[in-house]
Amino acid sequence: MLRIWFEQQWQIRGWAQCLLWPLSWLFALLACLRLACYRMGVFSSQAMPVPVVVVGNLSVGGVGKTPVVIHLAQHLRAAGYAPGILSRGYGGSATGEVTADSLPATFGDEPVLIARRSGCPVWVDASRVAAGHALLHAHPEINILICDDGLQHYALQRDFEIAVVQRPFGLGNRRLLPAGPLREPLRRLQSVDVVIESGEVPVTPVLETVSYHMRLQQGAWTSVADFLSETSTANLRAQPLVAIAGIGHPQRFFELLSTLGLQFDRHPLADHHHYTPADFQALIGKTLLMTEKDAVKCQHLGLSNAWFLPVSAELRPIGHDQSLVNFVIARLQQRTQHAKGSRNES
Known part of the structure; x- marks a missing residue:
């Protein structure tokens, strides 16, 4: 919860920044001193x-x-x-x-x-x-x-x-x-x-x-279970969907799915989240959508109806x-x- 609060505060300028401003100055001083020590050979x-x-x-x-x-x-x-x-x-x-x-x-x-x-x-x-x-x-x-x-x-x-x-x-x-x-x-x-x-x-x-x-160029929806089978966005639209994202800014993945015309429940998680079978107990019967970064951690969990969207940088x-x-x-x-x-x- 504290991490979420900080991430929200980092997007605005309000009373919290006034309280944290002295610590930011201290952080800046330490960062400058550290860089100077490297430049001077210390x-x-x-x-x-x-x-x-x-x-x-x-x-x-x-x-x-x-x-x-x-x-x-x-x-x-x-x-x-x-x-x-x-x-x-x-x-x-x-x-x-x-x-x-x-x-x-x-x-x-x-x-x-x-x-x-x-x-x-x-x-x-x-x-x-x-x-x-x-x-x-x-x-x-x-x-x-x-x-x-x-x-x-x-x-x-x-x-x-x-x-x-x-x-x-x-x-x-x-x-x-x-x-x-x-x-x-x-x-x-x-x-x-x-x-x-x-x-x-x-x-x-x-x-x-x-x-x-x-710009992230999208590939084809790929099975988390075998990293080989593919499906289409059209096939996914008719299914009950849950989007999972354990990345730095989950909303970016959710916004991408929305642009594809998909309707889904959102399930944001902390960056680098360690997945276990317990994470999916309440999602049985749903079709799971996730990032490739999440998929590499879920491949061994035996998810039968989970798909990831590979992306490449353009x-x-x-x-x-x-x-x-x-x-x-x-x-x-x-x-x-x-x-x-x-x-x-x-």
Whole structure:
């Protein structure tokens, strides 16, 4: 209940923010001191032997990073690269390599989903530096690392930063924790290489930087039981439906279903919710709809009439015509050439 209250307050500016404002100033001070310590070398920051691309965000909660990570990994593979992916593995209990058959309870729901969809090696560890070294040791063919949700993980040096911004919920009242949803000031976006805006709202760049608008392209409704069988939206309309969403902003999934003309009961749950058979006892006889992130955690529960809607990121350039993967490759090549030139001069 406290989390729900905070999420509601983060979308407005009212009396609660006045009370929390001093704590936000303290949070901002600590965040600035932490960043300064990394820049001055007080805290160590390590580089990897291959380029590192970080995909992160400024706010707490889900903003759509996972589809971006999968999109980038798939397109880098198509361009001839061998990407590996690093993740914290939120909601899991172990560290190590994640495969398509790994259990979400062990490694977290998002790493398992990423491993299934990207086809790339994935390693989970709270220390992205340790994860990077371990993944490169296990897969020496990897020539580029994608760090999922590591914008504030300054212990890992990076060559390219992507910030995903979700409107309107991700920005909220644009204040820092705990008065707002932001983990860093909005001006932090001035230092990233790319801003990707998600959300079905009119897009205006947050700041003057290279920007893309992300739209989620829907796939076919797929069975949670076998991840193979498919059905149509038309078939679902005639059934008693319950929509389940254990993601950062469940209302986004519910709004998507509404746009498809579906009528359903809503069953929001906390992000990274750990599903058990008890969650579905009161839903017997209903047709269940869920996100793919929820489905990877429910596949082993024997749900006979449950379906998920896979989505893929479509990125539209804002004010330019270069695809994300081409921009990333070009920028990394420029920095490599610059580094070689500096070494030759010295």
